[in-house]
Every structure is written in C-alpha cells, then in structure tokens.
Amino acid sequence: MTSPSFISRASAWPVRMFKRFSADRCAPMAASIAFYSAFSLAPTLVMVIAVAGLVFGAEAARGQLFGQISGMLGKDAAASVQAIVEHAHQSGGGGLAALISFALLAVGASATFSSLNTALSIIWPSEDKSKSGVTTLVKVRLISFGLVMGVAFLLVISLVLDTAVQAAGKWAFGASPLVILADVAQFVIALLILSCAFAALLKYLPDGHVPWRDALVGGSIAAVLFSAGKKLFALYLTHAGTASAFGAAGSLAVLLMWLYFAAAVLLLGAEAAASRVEQRGEEHEGGRAKKSGETRGATAHAVPQTLTSGRAGVSPVSAPSNPQPCASAKRLNTVGRTSDTLRSPAASHFLQLLRANPVRLTAAVVGAGLFLFARSPSGSSRK
Structure with missing residues (x-):
C-alpha cells in the first residue's frame, strides 16, 4: 500500500518544479537561447554534417538530418534551413581561408551552448566564486565545442541504430504486421539517445555540480516532453498555418518557435532535477x-x-517506631534557622549597608573588633 507521505512528496515535486521555472524566469531565458540558436544553427549543422560525413558520407548524413528537421518543422522550414546550411558550407575556400572559416564556424556553433550555460548556471549556480571570467569563458567554449562534436556523434549513432533496427525488423518479421515492433523499438532507442544527450547537457553545461542521477532524471523528463511536443508541434503546423501568416518570414518564425519550445523543455528538465x-x-x-x-x-x-x-x-521497608534525625536533617534544620535569622530587620539593614559600601563597612567592623579586643580582660593581661 502506498504511504501518504510518498504521495504528498510525489505531488509536491511538479508544483515545486513549475514554481522554480517561474521564479528563475526560464521563459525569457528560453527566448534568448532560441535567438542565439537561430544564428548559430547553420555553423552547427555544417560541423555536424562534416563530422558525421566522415563515417557515412556527407549525403547520407545530410539526408538523415534534414529528414528529421522536415518531420519537426515541415517541408518549407526544412528547405530554408537546408539552403542556409548550403550557403554556409560553400562560403569557405581552401588553405588558410578554410582554417579561418572552420574557426569561425566553431565559435558560431558554440554560441548556442554558451547561452545554455548562462541559463543553466542560474538554475545550478556554482559554489566556487573564485574562478576568473577568462577561465570560465574558455571552459564554456571548449565544452560547447565538445558538445557540438557530441551531437555529430549522436547523429552517427542514430544512423547506425536506425539502419540496424530496420534491417532486424525486416529480417525477423518480413511483411508481417508485427513489423510495428521494430518501429516501437526504434522509437524507444531514439528516446534513450535523446535522454542521454539532454542529461549530458544538464551535467556539463552548468557551472554548479550536478549529480549524474539527477541529470538523468531531468534529461529523461526533457526527452519525453520533447518527443511528445515534436508530434504536437507538427500537428499544430499542419492545421494552424503559422508559416503562411508570416509570409516570407514564415520559415524563420516556425524555426524560432521550435527552438523556443526545445529550450523551454530543456530548462524545465533542469528545474525538475534541481527541484528533486x-x-x-x-x-x-x-x-x-x-x-x-x-x-x-x-x-x-x-x-x-x-x-x-x-x-x-x-x-x-517498615519505618522505625522511634525515628532518629540523621546528620543531613540536622544540617537542614540549622540552615533553616540561619535563613530565618537573616530575615530579621537588623540583618537586612546590615546586608543593605554591606552592599552600599562594602569597603568602609568592612573597615568599621574590623576596627570595632580590634577595639573590643583591646578593651577585653584577656587583651589587657597580654599588655
């Protein structure tokens, strides 16, 4: 039987998560990330295609990547993104120009992850305030470049697994209706890959320390919301006609909306982990x-x-017939009599004089004692 405390904790977690999402102003931060991502999307995709193309060829990597984009944003937006990537890829030359172009692409591609670092560091702030700004900047850029390479690596893994799952499904089930199990397995594998990718972002991008188990929880939540939102966003674009409402800028509007949603989902996953x-x-x-x-x-x-x-x-024990007072009882009786004596007016007046001027009163008492001693018969005989 489920305990009430577990139910209360489970229900309090989403409430805490959304409160933190609002308190940290994650919605404006998601808009900022979407803006930077829109301008760094082209260099990021160029580098991803270049790295993945070393394994499967540029055409296969490009086809897989833009196929995914078309499923999320629609054909028009995917065509616009493909045109932007083609122009960015053709702008480089050879020799020194190619190296400069690659360096600029790397810096541009890391802008998205740099903005993510700024947002996630608000959710997971660093406890060490002694780090210099230059060190932090270099670290963020290096991590961002590594994450760009990680995206390319995930694309390669996705290509390999998709091909392997489809081939295994056709070999095992053929034309049977059970071939849908291969599609389910493909979806689950894609969800696991996406969860690992989001968990890596939550683990390495913030300035603060994020435990792996919490990063995996946040990454899994973000991956589930991302996968569900991808279907809903495609359904919305099909029936809402947002692209046509913006005219020539429709593709850019759809792209910004999608990037905003993806950033908000990732920040919500980070807040879920932080709330936990x-x-x-x-x-x-x-x-x-x-x-x-x-x-x-x-x-x-x-x-x-x-x-x-x-x-x-x-x-x-039976009490004795004639009880005798013990020594402690006698002492208590003596103390009681002494306390009764101290309650007399003369004793009270003496204590007040002693508190008022203890030195003078002490000298007077000593002098009186010496005088009485000198006047006594024993004192006279000594003289």
Missing part, C-alpha cells in the same frame, strides 16, 4: 531535526523511567 535535489535536501534536514528531537525527548524521559523502575524493584 532541493526536496531531497529538505527531507534530509527534516529527518535530522526530527531525530535530534527524539533523542532529546528520550534523554528527558530516561531519568523518570529509571526512577520508576527502581521504585518498582525495591520492596517496602
């Missing part, structure tokens, strides 16, 4: 406080319980 860590920390602190409270309560009840058990284990 925050909730786990609060539960840990609450458990420690509860444990310390129970320890203090057990210590407070230990003495009465011990005395009670001691009284229960001792047999009653």
Whole structure:
C-alpha cells in the first residue's frame, strides 16, 4: 500500500518544479537561447554534417538530418534551413581561408551552448566564486565545442541504430504486421539517445555540480516532453498555418518557435532535477531535526523511567517506631534557622549597608573588633 507521505512528496515535486521555472524566469531565458540558436544553427549543422560525413558520407548524413528537421518543422522550414546550411558550407575556400572559416564556424556553433550555460548556471549556480571570467569563458567554449562534436556523434549513432533496427525488423518479421515492433523499438532507442544527450547537457553545461542521477532524471523528463511536443508541434503546423501568416518570414518564425519550445523543455528538465535535489535536501534536514528531537525527548524521559523502575524493584521497608534525625536533617534544620535569622530587620539593614559600601563597612567592623579586643580582660593581661 502506498504511504501518504510518498504521495504528498510525489505531488509536491511538479508544483515545486513549475514554481522554480517561474521564479528563475526560464521563459525569457528560453527566448534568448532560441535567438542565439537561430544564428548559430547553420555553423552547427555544417560541423555536424562534416563530422558525421566522415563515417557515412556527407549525403547520407545530410539526408538523415534534414529528414528529421522536415518531420519537426515541415517541408518549407526544412528547405530554408537546408539552403542556409548550403550557403554556409560553400562560403569557405581552401588553405588558410578554410582554417579561418572552420574557426569561425566553431565559435558560431558554440554560441548556442554558451547561452545554455548562462541559463543553466542560474538554475545550478556554482559554489566556487573564485574562478576568473577568462577561465570560465574558455571552459564554456571548449565544452560547447565538445558538445557540438557530441551531437555529430549522436547523429552517427542514430544512423547506425536506425539502419540496424530496420534491417532486424525486416529480417525477423518480413511483411508481417508485427513489423510495428521494430518501429516501437526504434522509437524507444531514439528516446534513450535523446535522454542521454539532454542529461549530458544538464551535467556539463552548468557551472554548479550536478549529480549524474539527477541529470538523468531531468534529461529523461526533457526527452519525453520533447518527443511528445515534436508530434504536437507538427500537428499544430499542419492545421494552424503559422508559416503562411508570416509570409516570407514564415520559415524563420516556425524555426524560432521550435527552438523556443526545445529550450523551454530543456530548462524545465533542469528545474525538475534541481527541484528533486532541493526536496531531497529538505527531507534530509527534516529527518535530522526530527531525530535530534527524539533523542532529546528520550534523554528527558530516561531519568523518570529509571526512577520508576527502581521504585518498582525495591520492596517496602517498615519505618522505625522511634525515628532518629540523621546528620543531613540536622544540617537542614540549622540552615533553616540561619535563613530565618537573616530575615530579621537588623540583618537586612546590615546586608543593605554591606552592599552600599562594602569597603568602609568592612573597615568599621574590623576596627570595632580590634577595639573590643583591646578593651577585653584577656587583651589587657597580654599588655
């Protein structure tokens, strides 16, 4: 049977996630990421196609990539993106110009991941404030370049797995209706690859430390939302006619909308992971406080319980017929008489004088004592 505490924690997690999403202003940050991504999309795709083309050839990599874009954005937007990539690819020359072009492509491709680093570092801030700005900038650019290469590597893996799953499905099921199982397996594999990609972004891009298990949770949530939103976005474009409403800028509008959605989904996954860590920390602190409270309560009840058990284990002893007061009782009676004496008006007046001027009163008492000693018979005989 599911415990109520587990249900309350499970229901509080999404609420906390959306509150953090609103408090960190993730919607404006997603718009900023979409803007930078639109201008760095061409160099990113050029580098991805170049790296993936080393394994499968440029045409196969280009066909796979733009096939995915066409399924997400529609044919018109995919054609516009393909034209932009073709112009960016043909702008380079040879020799030194090619090296300069490659360096500019690398810097442009890392702009998207640099903007992601800025946004994710707000969600996962760094605890070490001593790092210099130049070191952080170089680190972000290197990580961004590595992630661009990672995207190309994922494209290669996607090509290999798609081909392998389709071939295995045709070999196992042929023309049978069970061939749909191959499509399901292909979808699951694509979802796992996407989850790993998002988890890597959440792990390495923020300045703060993100545990792998939390990055995987956030990446999985972002991958599921991304896959579901991809279908819904394609359905929306089919029936809404957004591209035609913007005229010549329709393809750019669709691209920006899609990039905004992808960035918002990734930030929501990051907030889900951060909410999980925050909730786990609060539960840990609450458990420690509860444990310390129970320890203090057990210590407070230990003495009465011990005395009670001691009284229960001792047999009653008959009181003597003529009880004699013990020494402690005599001392208590003496103290009681002394305290009664101190309550007299003369003693109270003496104590007030002693508090008011203790030095003068002490000197007077000593002088009076010496005078009485000198006047006494024993004192006279000594003289």
